[in-house]
Amino acid sequence: MCTAQEDSSPQGEMYFILTEKSSFGTKNSLQAGTLCCISEEDYLQNVSNETLCPLPLKVTLLEGLNADVQRTVDVNSLQPLRKEQAALLLAVPDVVMRLNYFLQRTTLDNALQARVGQQVLVQLDQKRVPGTIRYIGKIQNCIHLASVYFGVELQGPGEGRGRTDGSYGGTRHFKCDKKCGLFLPFHKLQFVNAGDRQQKKEMKQCKDALPVKPGDKVGFYLCETLHQGTALIISKEGSQWIVEVSPDEGPKDDLVKIPMDAIIKEELLSTVLESDCSLEQSFAIYDEKDARDQDVSSARPSALGVNSMVQIFLNKGSPVSGIIRWIGTLPTSNSLMAGVELDEDKGVTDGSLFGKQYFSCPPQRGIFVKLQCCQPDVRFQSEASTLRPELGLPSCSGLEHSEVLENSPPLRNGLAENVLHGRMKGIQGHCNSCYIDAALFSLFSCTSVLDSMLFKPSQPPDDHIQMILRNEIVNPLRRRGFVSAKSVMKLRHQLTEESQCPSFSTAEKDPEEFLNLIMHHILRIEPLLKLQSRGQKEQECYCYQIFIEKQEELVLPDVQQLLEHSFLSADLKLLEIPSCFIIQMPRFGKEYKMFNKITPSLELDITDLLFDSPRECIICGDLATQECPECFRDKTFAAAGLKQYCDQCSAQTHMHYRRKMHKLQKLKCPVEFQMSTRHRGSSRVPRETMELFAVLCIETSHYVSFVKYGPEKEHWMFFDSMADRHGDENGYNIPTVTLCPEVAKYLESPVAELAVQRPREMDGVAKRLFCDAYMYLYQSRKMALYK
Structure with a gap:
């Protein structure tokens, strides 16, 4: 971007404008508004401050055919100019207009403060059109002083009505499209937002x-x-x-x-x-x-x-x-x-x-x-006239009122099938809402592990968000099996205000963004996970992201294996048993997946992931005293499970020449547990497990979810908030919940058989569960009683 250029005028010159008509010592008078200059040395020699009578002063004219011509003028008719002022005024051809702009000063002062990139208005064919200053400086050389012009790029209705592409006299001063540029004197412009620079900067930020x-x-x-x-x-x-x-x-x-x-x-x-x-x-x-x-x-x-x-x-x-x-x-x-x-x-x-x-x-x-x-909005209507019978949609009975004030327990077994199964069931999607629809359905349809979010005492201004979540989403879902899109949109609007992020009501998000916002910043529930890396400060979070390097031996891993690998690589332990464990899979964005398939672990054993908790020797079953991270990767041992030993078994295991150099870590065991083992005569360590209750999946930027609604292996249901649609642009989405007992067949399949199973040949929607898993949700029914 070009800026003002230096002219080739001599140094030490003083510049003036005639404010009165002058004919001193010459037959041809000079008009008021004429510009001239004189060297500072000559001026000081010829002018005495004590002299009251008009003095003749020989000056050099700056413009037109008379440029560089010397004339004698009355010194009292001259007003001094700064060089920058003179260069701007010199570009105004009419001397009367030039004098007026000098006397009024506002436009001239605005021009002096103008900068490249500033917005202006240009007088063009009796109308003003917008433009942007792209260049300030001379466009031709002069002996004493070159006129300063503004190179302006025309915009809006002025596009195509200029005379240049930013070039003048064969020199390119700025770049713009053909016939979109003009070179103009300052009086042809109206300067917008001229004045204080900081104010202009703030105004620009607001205007953007x-x-x-x-x-x-x-x-x-x-x-x-x-x-x-x-x-x-x-x-x-x-x-x-x-x-x-x-x-x-x-x-x-x-x-x-x-x-x-x-x-x-x-x-x-x-x-x-x-x-x-x-x-x-x-x-x-x-x-x-x-x-x-x-x-x-x-x-x-x-x-x-x-x-x-x-x-x-x-x-x-x-x-x-x-x-x-x-x-x-x-x-x-x-x-x-x-x-x-x-x-x-x-x-x-x-x-x-x-x-x-x-x-x-x-x-x-x-x-x-x-x-x-x-x-x-017909997309959110539940009237019988809107829900067409030929589409298999339910009548409006029970759907007119979005609020349900009576609290309802989660749905299980046959009741879950009766209430949730079918078309126009679950949570209705609208405007990129699948991330929140799938998360809410997974968290509240068939489990109460996070019902504390609904009933935890909350204070203004966040209590209304809890009421929307409880009375307009969870209770209607559990009682009627259906939540209208307007209820979720109402929640999203409130989240938008709380987060000051307008995209929460329109843009596609990830489930963890929603969960962190509502759990941490709004409802302020206690963090679900408390973690510690060895020697480091305690960490708290609501979701755990698995980070591991690509493991070639893990052709078809399950969640248990991935979690153990991640905890071991980061040297992490759980400080306490969580009531809800939300685990994000090792994938990056919506496209790249580290593993083509992941097997859901219906039961997650976290016993060996707990900090300073009693652990069992993997060989003899006695109380373990040492852990070996390097044995975890030894292919001699089982593929899953951390490796810890009692003193005797550790010594025997590490006698092998390939394991002699392993670095062991000492385990601590609570004194209370040691005393209890002596009392009962057994050192058997109780296992701490969590059960899988839902899985969120993503394919081509769309989130869906699988929910385990009962104890039987076939008790799986699949939810899609936008499974079908009625109408085109002005229509509405049809949420659908389908039963998917076929999932059980693949969960029981041998690993080798499942690894070679072609996804497109899998029955029903099972492929989505094994190939598109994004987030696994586990619960501890024991800890849910206390948290």
């Missing part, structure tokens, strides 16, 4: 987040009449953002100031013009009075109210959807208005208008529309 940018085609209306134009200037007056718009009709130089809240964005403009609801019907009419709220419950169409999920049909086939956050009237309109938080960044406000906050939502998500233009 605004929904409307200079050059955008926008809509607005005055006196209830639709107008269109181009946004030129965006500024802030107090706490209110103002857009100065050049209307397509009317006086060309008149800019109309419109509050940002009342501007319709370019992508919505065409749909507004063609919609059944006119702009007058669709968008609020604003003025500076306070809005008048009123009780409008009797006048609401379609029984819509606050928190209703709605669609706004600005054009046929092109609706925007959202949730009503506010209902009332606005200053100059008697119509009932709705403040809607949109699902996407297609709004113009954060719920405020003229400095008054009507509701709260992320920036660019809020919009005010007439309530009559809102329609219930």
Whole structure:
């Protein structure tokens, strides 16, 4: 990027502008506004501060045909200029206009502070169009002083109306598309946001987040009449953002100031013009009075109210959807208005208008529309007319009310099959929600291990999130077997506010992001895992990510093997038995998997993973006193299980020449256990195990889950929140829960047979469980009683 260049003028010169017409000592008078210079030495020799009478002073003219010509002028008619001022003024050809800009100073001062990259407006064909400064400096050489011009790249409606690609006189000063550049004197520009640099920086940061940018085609209306134009200037007056718009009709130089809240964005403009609801019907009419709220419950169409999920049909086939956050009237309109938080960044406000906050939502998500233009979002309807019998969908009976205040236990065995199995069962997906749908279904449908999240005493402002989770998701799931998408979307909107991350309500996330947010930051439940690496500080977490190097010998590993390898490589131990153990598999992103298949371990033995806990000698079964990490990798021993020994067995094992150099680690055993073994005459160590209750899987960026709903080996069900769909863009997803007893057949298959089993030939959905596992969820029923 180019900046101002140095000219070749002599050093030590002083610059002046004539503020009066001068004809001193010459027949040809000089006009006011003429620029000239003189050497500092000559000036000091000829001017005496004590002299009151006008003195003749010989100066050198700087412009046009008279450049480098010397003339005599009245010294009292001269006003001194800084070199930078003179270079800018020299680019203004008309001397009268030049003098005016010198006397007014504002535009000249703004030009002096201008920087490359700054936004400006350019006068072009009687209209102002937006542009960006790409170059400041001379475009031709001069003996004394070169004029300074601004190289501007035209944007928006000015594109293609320039005269250059950034070149002048065969020299490339900046780069832009053909006919998108101009070289202009400062008076042809309107400098936007000139002034304090820090203020400009802050304003730019704020503007980058605004929904409307200079050059955008926008809509607005005055006196209830639709107008269109181009946004030129965006500024802030107090706490209110103002857009100065050049209307397509009317006086060309008149800019109309419109509050940002009342501007319709370019992508919505065409749909507004063609919609059944006119702009007058669709968008609020604003003025500076306070809005008048009123009780409008009797006048609401379609029984819509606050928190209703709605669609706004600005054009046929092109609706925007959202949730009503506010209902009332606005200053100059008697119509009932709705403040809607949109699902996407297609709004113009954060719920405020003229400095008054009507509701709260992320920036660019809020919009005010007439309530009559809102329609219930058919994707979330549970009425019989919406759920078509030919699709096998249930009637609306029992589904009208999303809240269930009566707490329900998890579903097990036959009851789980009766309540959960079928179409339009489980949790309805919408807008990239599969990560949260699968996680919630896995955690709460058939187990109570994390019900503390639902009933743990919580304090404002987070208690409402717990109530949504308990009364609008978990209880309806356990009682009716169905949760509407609007309940999950309501939870996601609250998570968005708590995390200040707008993508939580629209973007695809990973389950661990959701779990960490709601468990740690919102509900603040005690960490599920407490870990310690030898000699290191205690670590706490909610999910454990397995990290291991590729093990060639692990052709078809199970979860037990992967967990032991990971703990051993990181030298980790569990400080206590967890009630819930959430384990993420060794995969990176949604594509790369370290293993083609992983066998679910229905029972996870964590006895040897506990810190300072009694352990059993793998040879004789007595109390172990030493552990050998290197024996863990010795192929002579069993593939699974950490290797620990009593003193006698350790000595015998390490007599072998290949194991003599192994480094043993001393094990500690609680004194209480040693005393109890002496009392009962046995040193047998009790095993601490956890049972698998759910598995989250991912394939092609879509999360699903398997849930173990009973004790029998066939008691598996498969859940997909978006298994089917009714309708196209304006339709809704059909969540489905299917029974998958075929999983048991593969869990019982020999490892060698399962390793060569082709995934596409596996029955039912079993392939998803073995090939696409992302996260395993284990529970300890014993510890769940205490945590």
